[in-house]
Amino acid sequence: MEWHEIETFLTLAEELHFGRTAERLGRSTARVSQIVQVLERRVGVPLFERTSRRVTLTPTGQRLYEDLRPAAEGVTAALARAVADGRGVTGTLRVGFVGAATGQLVARAAERFRRRHADCAVRLREVQVGGAAERLRTEEIDLLFGCLPIDGPDLTTGPPVLSEPRMLAVPAGHRFARRASVAVADLARERLVVAPCSIPAGPRPAGEPGPVAETFQEVLTLIGAGQGVFVAGAHAAAFHARPDVAYVPIHDAPPLLWGPVWRTVRATARVRAFVETARSLP
The missing domain is CATH 3.40.190.10 (Periplasmic binding protein-like II)
Incomplete structure (x- = not known):
């Protein structure tokens, strides 16, 4: 499969709408339909059920989506890391924290980080633990410091930076x-x-x-x-x-352990540098 076929298939599987898929990918609706038809001929069975009202995944399409999604995220993460490494630690890093203890820690880390990486701004934001992981997934924040574990198949947890009774x-x-x-x-x-x-x-x-x-x-x-x-x-x-x-x-x-969590596909040079800075605090 070509990358554009994988990208089109995964996007349509998430949107279940040819028009929105075309808009999201910057392609025409006819081009999206053509790519899907070529892919279905290659697979040998339909991947989508289409009516005038709705688009749904077939069982084969659902299985293909579940198999391809992790691999595609891995490719995206690798490219993002390569781009971020090429650009260095620049831009803006949004750091969320849960609770007063982590707030104090990330404030100290941010001060040291700014001295080390003058070209990267840091924005700190307090978040409630109940919706903390979703703030990462909606990209409101790039990095979260909270009470571990904060689990998710799309999340990576760094080493604890704080322990308390x-x-x-x-x-x-x-x-x-x-x-x-x-x-x-x-x-x-x-x-x-x-x-x-x-x-x-x-x-x-x-x-x-x-x-x-x-x-x-x-x-x-x-x-x-x-x-x-x-x-x-x-x-x-x-x-x-x-x-x-x-x-x-x-x-x-x-003891309770507090530490950093981020989306695996967003493991940028900024994120890694801030995590390392937090770990180096006395």
Whole structure:
């Protein structure tokens, strides 16, 4: 298969519309139709079902799409890296971060990065963890620093740059509030606030689900109102101290790891340089 055939097939499989495919590729609708017909003759079976109202993939077309997509993304990523390396570390890098701890870290990294790469601007942006990966996929940001793991078949995770103990945020009057520490097993009797930034305490069962929050500030408000408890990183005690919330160490929970994540196809020289800068921080 020629690259233009692969490109046309994959685009039509995603758009399911000849006109939009032609517009996206900068070709005529007739040319898109011609390329698809040639490809179908080569394969020997239809790849698309066409009616006057809609275009859909046949089972063979769906399988071909699933087989070709990863390979095509690999080729695109390789070309992007080659182009980026040829241009060097220039342009603008958009770095997203989740939480105060990573915000402080990326701010320090950005300052050092600018000294090393004066021709590349850095824009920092706080994002909510619930939609952080989508910000990468929609290319609102180029690089994300968040609580690991942030998984996805199209994402690459770099080495952790920050590690911290897990703590249990409880109401100030809670029976755990004056303890030196708690165990993961203690959470089995507690109502846990549920949020996009929820962090598992460890391998043992946790408590029953409690109220739902959308942001960390909502989490703290619910805790302060006595409606549940929440597992957080140790940085929360420093950055989010409140008179109605107490933070208690969880002595047998594994540490939280924070690090960089980016789209595999967007592993540019800028991204790699910033990740290396963040890793080099003391």
